[in-house]
Amino acid sequence: MEWLLELLQILVFPGILFAILLAFIYEWFDRKIYAKLQNRVGPLYTGPSGILQPFADFVKLLAKEDIVPNDVDKPLFNALPIVALTLSLTGFLALPITGLRGIISFNGDLIFLIALMTLICIVIIYSGISSSNRFSTMGAERAALQLLGYEIPMMLSAISIGLVAKSMWVYEIVSTQASNIWFLMGPSVLGFAIFVLCGQAELERIPFDIPEAETEIVAGWLTEFSGRKLALFRLTKDVELLYLSGLAVALFLGGPSGPIIPGLEPILYLVYFLLKTLFVLFLLTTLRALFARLRIDQMVNFSWKYLVPLAILQVLLVRVIV
Amino acid sequence: MQEEELQRAEKKSAYELFFDIPLGPQHPALKEPAFFKFKVEGERVIGVDADVSYNHRGIEKALEYRNYIQNIYLIERICGICNVAHTLCYAQAIEQLHGKEIPPRASYIRLMIEELARIHSHALWLGVAAHEIGFDTLFMYVWRDREVVMDIIEMLTGNRVTTAINTIGGVRRDISDEAKEKVRKGMNILEERVKYYRKVALNDPTVNARCSGVGILRPRDAIRLCAVGPTLRASGVKNDVRLDDPYTFHDEVPLNVITCDTMDVLGRVVVRVDEMLESVNMVRYCLDHMPSGDVKIKLPLSPPVGEAVSRVEAPRGELIHYARSNGTKNPERYKVRTPTFENIPSVADMLTSKGDHDVNIADIPIVLASIDPCFSCTARMEFRDVSKGKTWIWSLEELKTHCKNRG
Numbered sequence: 001m002e003w004l005l006e007l008l009q010i011l012v013f014p015g016i017l018f019a020i021l022l023a024f025i026y027e028w029f030d031r032k033i034y035a036k037l038q039n040r041v042g043p044l045y046t047g048p049s050g051i052l053q054p055f056a057d058f059v060k061l062l063a064k065e066d067i068v069p070n071d072v073d074k075p076l077f078n079a080l081p082i083v084a085l086t087l088s089l090t091g092f093l094a095l096p097i098t099g100l101r102g103i104i105s106f107n108g109d110l111i112f113l114i115a116l117m118t119l120i121c122i123v124i125i126y127s128g129i130s131s132s133n134r135f136s137t138m139g140a141e142r143a144a145l146q147l148l149g150y151e152i153p154m155m156l157s158a159i160s161i162g163l164v165a166k167s168m169w170v171y172e173i174v175s176t177q178a179s180n181i182w183f184l185m186g187p188s189v190l191g192f193a194i195f196v197l198c199g200q201a202e203l204e205r206i207p208f209d210i211p212e213a214e215t216e217i218v219a220g221w222l223t224e225f226s227g228r229k230l231a232l233f234r235l236t237k238d239v240e241l242l243y244l245s246g247l248a249v250a251l252f253l254g255g256p257s258g259p260i261i262p263g264l265e266p267i268l269y270l271v272y273f274l275l276k277t278l279f280v281l282f283l284l285t286t287l288r289a290l291f292a293r294l295r296i297d298q299m300v301n302f303s304w305k306y307l308v309p310l311a312i313l314q315v316l317l318v319r320v321i322v
Numbered sequence: 323m324q325e326e327e328l329q330r331a332e333k334k335s336a337y338e339l340f341f342d343i344p345l346g347p348q349h350p351a352l353k354e355p356a357f358f359k360f361k362v363e364g365e366r367v368i369g370v371d372a373d374v375s376y377n378h379r380g381i382e383k384a385l386e387y388r389n390y391i392q393n394i395y396l397i398e399r400i401c402g403i404c405n406v407a408h409t410l411c412y413a414q415a416i417e418q419l420h421g422k423e424i425p426p427r428a429s430y431i432r433l434m435i436e437e438l439a440r441i442h443s444h445a446l447w448l449g450v451a452a453h454e455i456g457f458d459t460l461f462m463y464v465w466r467d468r469e470v471v472m473d474i475i476e477m478l479t480g481n482r483v484t485t486a487i488n489t490i491g492g493v494r495r496d497i498s499d500e501a502k503e504k505v506r507k508g509m510n511i512l513e514e515r516v517k518y519y520r521k522v523a524l525n526d527p528t529v530n531a532r533c534s535g536v537g538i539l540r541p542r543d544a545i546r547l548c549a550v551g552p553t554l555r556a557s558g559v560k561n562d563v564r565l566d567d568p569y570t571f572h573d574e575v576p577l578n579v580i581t582c583d584t585m586d587v588l589g590r591v592v593v594r595v596d597e598m599l600e601s602v603n604m605v606r607y608c609l610d611h612m613p614s615g616d617v618k619i620k621l622p623l624s625p626p627v628g629e630a631v632s633r634v635e636a637p638r639g640e641l642i643h644y645a646r647s648n649g650t651k652n653p654e655r656y657k658v659r660t661p662t663f664e665n666i667p668s669v670a671d672m673l674t675s676k677g678d679h680d681v682n683i684a685d686i687p688i689v690l691a692s693i694d695p696c697f698s699c700t701a702r703m704e705f706r707d708v709s710k711g712k713t714w715i716w717s718l719e720e721l722k723t724h725c726k727n728r729g
Contacts, residue, residue: 037459038458038459038462038463039462039463039466040462134341134342134343134344135343138343138365138683206456206457206458207456207528209456210684213456213684214350214456215350215351215453215454215455215456215687216351216683216684216686216687217683218349218350289458289459290459291457291526291528292452292455292456292457292460292526292528292529292531292532293455293456293457293528293532294528294531294532295531295532295682295684295685296365296682296684297365297682298531
């Protein structure tokens with residue numbers, strides 16, 4: 001029966017089904033907060049306060065015609081949306097949600113999680129190039145350049161956490177924080193700021209939505225995708241958003257840990273996880289509302305001029321203090 | 323089969339150094355159809371080819387088949403946003419044909435509505451420009467506050483956008499004292515908000531990064547390429563029809579012509595925002611100094627034989643209308659020259675990398691938007707054989723034959 005339980009964990013809770021459900025709700029939250037910040041109402045009609053809108057969008061896209069242009073690299077073009085979604089869901093499985101351990105948990109999994117994010121970005125680059133559309137190619141090119149910009153500071157800030165916890169295992173990072181203080185309260189404020197900013201770039205949201213800049217290159221790497229494939233990519237983005245805020249919580253905000261009433265651990269852990277991720281999501285959304293889109297050269301410049309030195313400073317700080 | 327392979331062999335790879343980026347006729351950055359073909363090298367634009375005639379509606383011809391009163395409403399629909407400027411220009415031209423002056427109160431009301439429409443047009447533009455650089459929050463805020471001036475226009479004229487206030491011989495509605503009070507209140511709100519947006523445009527780091535030093539148009543080029551309106555003024559050239567050739571009491575109402583010597587997109591933002599403030603002051607002056615009297619004189623349906631040219635400073639620049647009457651109920655010839663058409667060569671110049679100024683692909687939307695393009699009034703019929711570089715114009719008969727031959 002052990003294996004059945006594990007399968008249920010992976011497929012239903014806190015695994016894939018839960019992730020997708022939560023991803024839709026988080027997209028709704030993101031859109032609603034974004035709308036509030038802009039003095040709009042946001043999603044309103046589908047479900048109470050429009051909470052079902054992202055799901056409705058998804059279903060609508062699934063039903064739409066799925067166009068495969070003649071010139072695309074068909075195997076890649078068809079496979080990439082699924083690969084992207086799989087990668088982001090795999091990342092989600094490694095997050096500690098109902099306990100201090102995720103479903104996938106092994107020594108050194110932090111590196112695995114960071115690599116997953118890079119892989120998603122590489123999938124994006126491939127999907128842009130495989131579309132063989134000018135706008136897609138340019139979007140892919142921009143995505144690659146952007147990856148060069150944000151990847152290193154993001155890794156450095158994650159490594160600085162590894163240095164504090166003296167481990168690259170998310171479970172140990174979380175349990176260190178559970179028994180001590182959250183790293184955000186400690187020396188890692190700077191690291192958190194860098195991580196959130198780079199996360200914004202990873203998720204391709206304003207001010208770093210350069211690879212899919214609507215007014216410039218239509219939809220960038222996403223231009224040729226339609227119907228089911230577009231739906232899968234949008235879902236990937238939502239799951240990635242959830243995954244990234246979950247990772248930020250695990251690394252900087254003590255994961256799902258918090259004051260515990262014995263016997264109620266899993267439920268309380270889940271509640272803390274939700275509250276903390278919503279807080280990170282709120283930060284990400286606020287950032288989205290505050291800025292105009294940067295140009296790709298400005299983004300890379302900004303990253304190498306400020307983010308990389310600051311991330312190195314963060315690593316040094318951690319080395320000196322801890 | 324062989325042909326297909328040949329075609330495939332000739333096809334260029336997307337990795338080649340130069341390639342053409344098409345922008346339009348349908349593109350998210352363009353609210354109306356227009357086509358720009360950019361030659362790019364990486365992210366750098368090295369050449370541009372513009373084609374604007376995707377929405378030809380034959381309005382000038384249609385005007386000849388309608389009488390002067392019907393034409394007011396057709397003229398109004400040349401452009402939705404600067405409809406006040408168009409009807410004003412039309413009414414002036416026809417009054418000139420009649421050789422009659424309209425009552426001063428009517429002139430003041432015309433001026434006031436014109437300035438209100440300018441505020442609304444510039445606010446619209448500011449929102450669109452913010453959207454082009456991905457700053458949707460500013461876009462939403464500006465458009466929210468634009469509602470203030472839209473409500474005022476609705477209260478005064480009965481419509482939010484298509485005002486139908488100007489008519490031949492005056493205006494169709496008078497302004498009551500309560501309405502004046504409401505306009506004053508609205509102006510106070512607008513002044514405060516516009517000042518805030520001015521601060522945002524000048525101080526926000528990302529707005530500055532995207533707008534300053536982008537889309538440079540030097541004064542010499544601006545004059546050579548016949549730029550008009552805020553595009554010209556942002557290049558530091560003091561030129562405004564309201565000042566150079568005053569109409570409807572523009573010589574009485576104080577006006578500072580705003581110029582900016584930065585010559586870039588940020589300059590165009592600043593010029594437009596400052597013009598909004600200037601318009602607010604002009605509306606206030608009109609409210610305070612409005613003479614009493616009639617708002618309309620009655621003119622006969624057919625003007626005497628003659629020609630007239632009238633000029634108006636529309637929100638997008640100088641607007642010229644030409645009318646020729648043969649004494650009948652319909653005009654014999656009517657010609658409209660809209661400001662966007664004049665600004666197309668300038669925007670092509672702004673979009674070409676030259677000297678130290680690189681134009682990035684990312685800059686295209688905002689530079690294009692910076693002239694406040696309005697392509698619906700810009701359509702022209704002209705035929706071009708690109709390979710031979712030949713340009714010609716067809717008559718209706720020739721066009722009919724051509725269509726028949728093509729089947």
